Amino acid sequence: MTTHSSGQGIGRDKVVEIISSVIKKVEEKGDTSRDAIYSELKDLRNLIEQTRRDISDTRMNEIAGKHIPSATDELDAVVLATEVATGAIMDGCDTIAAHSGELPAASQDLIMGEVTKILEACSFQDITGQRITKVVKSLKTIDEKVSSLLKILEDKIPGLPATEEEDTRVGDARLLNGPQMSDKAISQDDIDKLLADLF
Amino acid sequence: MSVDKNMNVLIVDDYKTMLRIINSLLRTLGFVNVDEATDGTMALDMFQKKHYGLVISDWNMEPMSGLDLLKKVRALNDNKDVPFIMVTAESKTENVVAAKQAGVNNYIVKPFNAETLKTKLSAVLGDF
Numbered sequence: 001m002t003t004h005s006s007g008q009g010i011g012r013d014k015v016v017e018i019i020s021s022v023i024k025k026v027e028e029k030g031d032t033s034r035d036a037i038y039s040e041l042k043d044l045r046n047l048i049e050q051t052r053r054d055i056s057d058t059r060m061n062e063i064a065g066k067h068i069p070s071a072t073d074e075l076d077a078v079v080l081a082t083e084v085a086t087g088a089i090m091d092g093c094d095t096i097a098a099h100s101g102e103l104p105a106a107s108q109d110l111i112m113g114e115v116t117k118i119l120e121a122c123s124f125q126d127i128t129g130q131r132i133t134k135v136v137k138s139l140k141t142i143d144e145k146v147s148s149l150l151k152i153l154e155d156k157i158p159g160l161p162a163t164e165e166e167d168t169r170v171g172d173a174r175l176l177n178g179p180q181m182s183d184k185a186i187s188q189d190d191i192d193k194l195l196a197d198l199f
Numbered sequence: 200m201s202v203d204k205n206m207n208v209l210i211v212d213d214y215k216t217m218l219r220i221i222n223s224l225l226r227t228l229g230f231v232n233v234d235e236a237t238d239g240t241m242a243l244d245m246f247q248k249k250h251y252g253l254v255i256s257d258w259n260m261e262p263m264s265g266l267d268l269l270k271k272v273r274a275l276n277d278n279k280d281v282p283f284i285m286v287t288a289e290s291k292t293e294n295v296v297a298a299k300q301a302g303v304n305n306y307i308v309k310p311f312n313a314e315t316l317k318t319k320l321s322a323v324l325g326d327f
Contacts, residue, residue: 086216093223116227116313119220123310126217130259130288 018044060150068143072136073181079129086125093118202324204229206252211235211242211268212286213260217309221255221286224313228320228327239263243271251281253324258287258294266301273302282323286311 022040093115100111167174179185186194208230210221218235225233234249236242240263242256254272258265265285273279285298286307295306305319321327 083214083216087219090216090219090223097223097227112227116224119223120310120312122216123220126212126214126220127288127310129214129216 015044015047018047055153060146060153064143064147064150068139068146072139072143075132075136075139077179077181079132082125082128086122089118090122202320202327203252205232206230207249208233208253208255209236209242209245209251211237211239211254211256211260211265213237213257217257217286221316224316227313228317239265239268239271242268246272246278246281247275250278253320254281254283255286256283258285258289258298266298269298269301269303284319284323 018040022037022044025037025040096111097115100108100115103111169176208225210218210225210233212218212221212235215237218237222233222235234245234251236245238260239256242254243263246254254268256265256268263271265287269283269285272281272283282304283302284305284307285303286309287294288309290308298306304323307315307319317327
């Protein structure tokens with residue numbers, strides 16, 4: 001018997017089949033050799049090892065420990081950024097509205113009408129914020145479930161390797177990581193200093 | 200009878216952006232005494248300390264939702280019949296039914312425009 005690759009899947013049925021075969025051979029009287037039983041047990045061990053490798057390859061620890069927290073942080077940052085930007089737009093509206101009284105009545109009406117339209121459009125931040133918050137909650141639920149599953153697997157299969165996914169990108173592609181979270185990014189001042197030091 | 204634009208209005212929303220939008224639109228319509236609360240608990244506390252002529256509240260807030268606020272306001276002894284408008288992204292039929300059963304006076308679905316707000320205010324308070 002050969003060990004199945006991860007793509008083919010290793011079913012519980014296969015394990016049961018091997019164990020049943022071993023039991024049958026042990027129960028058989030007479031001609032069952034130790035080598036035959038040893039061979040079956042070796043297959044079983046290979047299956048278990050392959051299963052462990054397959055579980056490891058899914059890198060569930062990274063899903064729970066890295067990808068999901070990173071995604072929720074990014075989404076929280078989107079909500080914050082749109083809130084700040086919307087606040088700035090509305091500050092501008094307030095300033096325009098405050099000075100509109102200095103204009104002729106017809107112009108004042110026109111300006112206030114446009115300011116109102118801008119304010120109405122700003123409500124996108126509330127709606128997108130609520131939608132994103134909903135997604136963040138769903139991701140956190142998935143995170144909890146994956147973490148629970150991981151804990152169960154670690155308890156059941158001690159020594160489960162926790163391999164980390166390698167960054168396979170090469171060259172300049174490795175530099176493309178998108179906007180950084182504020183706690184991971186360096187400031188403009190730091191960049192200026194760095195540039196001054198480098199050149 | 201025209202609307203008393205000097206009445207105290209309480210707007211409740213956990214999003215600062217929405218509070219500012221509603222506040223600005225109300226000011227544009229001539230309302231001058233507008234207070235803000237960021238959740239139902241804060242709003243209820245304010246409501247018990249001051250007489251309000253209108254409450255405009257979001258639904259989805261923590262720890263106290265807009266629906267809970269509405270129910271608590273309707274259960275008070277004083278000013279329990281205050282006009283209450285729900286402004287929310289919750290747009291399912293059961294939401295509208297639940298709000299109506301709790302005693303809401305009108306219901307605005309986000310996003311909304313100034314004209315919709317004015318129309319609903321007129322429906323609740325009378326003509327401007």
